[in-house]
Each structure stands twice: as structure tokens, then as C-alpha cells.
Amino acid sequence: MWEYCGMARTEEGLTKALDLLKDLRESFWKEVRVPGSVSEFNPELDKAGRVADFIELGELMVIDALNRNESCGGHFRVEYQDNGEAKRDDDNYRYAAAWEFKGVDAEPALHKEELVYENIKLQVRSYK
Amino acid sequence: MIWFNDGGETFSNWGQFYRNQPNNSCDGTCSGGRLYYSHCRWLMLWKQNRDARPVKYAYSNPPAKSKWYSRSMGLLGTLLLIFLVIHSAHFWIPNRMQQGLTDWHNEIDLYGRMLEVFKNPLVVSIYVFGCISLFWHLLHGFKSAFQSLGVNHTKYNQTIEYAGIAFSVVIPLLFALMPISIYFGLVN
Amino acid sequence: MKFNLKVWRQKNANTPGKLVDYSIDNINGDMSFLEMVDVLNDNLVRQGEDPIAFDHDCREGICGMCSMYINGRAHGPQHAATTCQLYMRSFKDGDTVYVEPWRAKAFPVIKDLVTDRSAFDRIIAKGGFVSVNTGQAQDANNLPVNKAYAEKAMDAAACIGCGACVAACPNSAAMLFVSAKISQLALLPQGEPERNNRAIAMVNQMDEDGFGNCTNIGACEAECPKEIKLTNIARLNREYIAASVINE
Secondary structure, three states: OOOOOOOEEOHHHHHHHHHHHHHHHHHHHHHOOOOOOOOOOOHHHHHHHHHHHHHHHHHHHHHHHHHOOOOEOOEEEOOOEEOOEEOOOHHHHOEEEEEEOOOOOOOOEEEEEEOOOOOOOOOOOOOO | OHHHOOOOHHHHHHHHHHHHOHHHOOHHHHHHHHHHHHHHHHHHHHHHHHHOOOOOOOOOOOOOOOOHHHHOHHHHHHHHHHHHHHHHHHHHHHHHHHHOOOOOOOOOOHHHHHHHHOOOHHHHHHHHHHHHHHHHHHHHHHHHHHHHOOOOOHHHHHHHHHHHHHHHHHHHHHHHHHHHHHHOOOOO | OOEEEEEEEOOOOOOOOEEEEEEEOOOOOOOEHHHHHHHHHHHHHHOOOOOOOOOOOOOOOOOOOOOOEEOOEEOOOOOOOOHHHOEHHHOOOOOEEEEEOOOEOOEOEEEOOEEOOHHHHHHHHOOOOOOOOOOOOOOHHHOOOOHHHHHHHHHHHOOOOOOHHHHHOOOOEOHHHHHHHHHHHHOOHHHHHHHHHHHHHHHHHHHHOOOEOOOOOOHHHHHOOOOOOOHHHHHHHHHHHHHHHHOO
């Protein structure tokens, strides 16, 4: 995640990350070993469950990063920039995205929350 | 009063005087009864507190700030209860047997009995030991009573502390001196 | 550093537990006690054994989850620190260290070093909150608060509800915890309207859960990682006595 879905992301890197995540998920479910038993209080099972969740969450993050063809805030796509400044695409991506996990091999569903600004005019932030 | 060495005259007179106060005729009985009652209540509380921890620690190292005598109030109290029973058996019960239910003035010679009882070194050591327990018991109990009633105030804590120490030194010391003086023949 | 550990292992509340010996080597003195147990657990998992269950969360001394009775002391030998803030340099190389869970009827063991501390939640649910509507944030001068009281309330509010007071108390009493929660509200105007009902309800719940009684020993104050004072217990006694007299 750090390498391919970090501060700066590229389409190539994100696609690779999707493949890597698939492998990771497979090896996790094949090789995971949880000590203790199900019938007792088991913090190790809790930890394993969290790792499984993180794999799903990571995949959704990568999919979202791949889907959003612009640079905005903490999401900096190397392909979309003006000399190192983030290049936003407000016409196509003016929404907050929530992805719904639909299963391992199913496409996740995108839920959009449109961002409506009543009192301010949208403009590019300048740090110069 | 016993140290006047007048054959117990002052002792008996003051005793009679104390008991003859209009509202005081049964005061000794009441306060004795109160002591028994409160000890039994505390023992019940002690039992409750023990039950609150069914599995004990395998290794315990209490912090220095919590004093051993504060932690051992149950033990000290039980020792005092036993002491109280012995004390009652020596003086209070024989006296009441003599007086019966109504005849409050017909007392046995308590002073004489005291001289008699305190000749036995075993009894004297029980009394001295009882008073030592009483000292530690009061050292915690006096201060603790104020805290339990919600009196904890920076302005008065020092006073309570010193009064508690004085109280727990003076009372057991005077009580212990009686059998010691008699045993060593300072009073006769 | 090298340590010999005697750790309480207990499968569940109904099975009796026992101390089990472990030895551990290559421990850095700057590791916290919990990190040392992490390393031990890692070793155990590698050996195919069941790792030690223990409570932990923030690991910065503010959440109140960690709860180990170490060498006969709640949260170990260091003063005013939780187990996560206890560092291995506080021990000598080669020391034998006893690790036990909190012991109280009201805190049954769930597994190993993990106890069920929901009794504290039940006490809080009985009145450790302000339910009267205090409205919008208003000008500070509208609600004058004595500075000394504000300080005392703040000190009482430092309680993280870890249960070290119960663990350290020879009577397993929860008075320090309850008194801190009652004090932080009783000292401030927002807590005033409900103070009587609060004192009665919280004390009753405390008794119902099987905690012991306070006999003013002071072990709780000495062991509290947040240095909650015994004066709070005196205040709780005052609040309770007053409420018992006044309440209908």
C-alpha cells in the first residue's frame, strides 16, 4: 500500500497493487494460523479478523484511487499535475466516494455523495 | 484513681459516683454492649470484604503508604473482641451476677477483685497485649472514623491526626498501667 | 535483559488457573512491559503454544485498558504509571516477575490476564453523567465556578477507570473509582441538579456488583496511576450521607 498507493500514485502502480493484493489475500487465507480455539475468548482470532478486513479495505482504497482520475488533497495522481501542483477535475469528480464491498470477486459498488457549495465558488487552491 | 494507694477508696467512690449520675445508671452496660455490637458488625463487614476477592493474589507486595495496621484491622479487632470477652468475664459479669436485675448499688469489691486477678502473670500479659492491640487499632480507627464520615479537610487533618495519635497512646497506656502497677506491687 | 516470568494462565472464568513459568531473553530495557509480553507471545505462537491474553489499547497511559498485577503491585512497581508506561529498565536483569490479573469477585477473569470490568460501566450507567440539558455553550462568566473546585474536579476527572484501585484494595472496594466519578460532577454546577440521586444510585450499584467496603487503608491512592486522592472518598461519603438524609 505504501509503495503503490502512497502519497503519489500512478495508474501503473495501482494496477500492480490490485494484483499484489489478490495474491496477498490468497496467501493470507491459505496460510493464516490462529492459535487458540473458537469456543473461548481469543484475541488472536480478533487480530486475524482485522487483517482480513484491512485487505478488503486496502483493495477498495486502491480501486478508488484508480477510479479518481484527478489529483485532489491527499490523493496525488502523478499523471494529473501542473508542474507539481495537483490538477483537480471538478466537473467529473466533485463527490465523496463510498465503496461497498460486494464479495471477493465481485465489482464493488460506488456510492456518490455530491458536494454542493452554496456560499463559495469552487476554485483551485494556490500555495504560491 | 487506683494510684492514690488508699486501699481502693477513691476508686470505688468515683466508680459509684459515675454510676449514680441520673442518666448514667446503665451507661457502662450500654457502651460495653455497643463495643460488642460494633465488633460483630465489623466482623460481618470483614467477611463481606474477604468474599469480594474469592481468588487471592499469589504474590502480594502492598505499597508502603498503606500501613500494616490499617490492613490488619480485622485481626486486631478480633484480638480485641477476645480481650473484651476475657475482661467482661473478670469484672463485669461477676458484678452483674451479684447485682441481679434491680440492685444496682450492691456491687462486689471490684478493687479487691482487681488486686486478686492481676496477680496472675498470664492475665497481666493478656491485658498488656490487649492494650498493644488497642493502640494499633485506635491509631487507624480514630482517623478512619473521620474519613468515613466525610471529614477530610486540609485545615483540620493535622489536628485529627495528632489527636488520634494522642488518643491511641494515652488510653491503652493508662489501661495497661493498671495491671502492671498491681502486678509489680506499686498499688496494694 | 533476561527475565523469569510467572504468568497467570486461566482458560476461562469456570476453569481454575495457575501460574506458569516462562523465561525470556534479549529484552531491551526501553521496552514497555506490554511490548515484553508481545515478544513473549510471539515466541509462544512460534512454538505452537497459546499466547497470553491481556488487555491493552492506547499504550500511552490514557485509556485504562491495561491491567496487570505485577510483582504484587497494581500496574507494577512504578509510581503513577499504567502497565503500558512501565518500562523493563525498572526491573533488574534476571529478575523473577509475577504477573497476575486484577482479582475481585466483581472482575471475573475472562482469560489469562483479561478480566471483565463491565461492573464499572454499570456503575457509570447508574448516574456517572449529566442528563439535564445544559444548553448551548454560554459565556463563561454566566456560570461562575470556584477555581479551587474546578481544579479538584479536573483532578478527579483524570480517572481512566482501569480498576487498579479495586485490584490494590485488600477489600476489593471500588470506592476510589466511584468517588472520582462522583466528585468530578458534584464539584461543578452542571452536576448539581442530579447529585443526590447520583450518589445513591452509583453506591447501590457498586454494592450490588459485589465490591468490598472502604476501610480507609489507602492502598488505592498509593497505586492509582492517575493519583486520585482519598479526599474524594471522604467527599463520596459526605455526598452519600447527605443524599440518604435528604432523598425521599
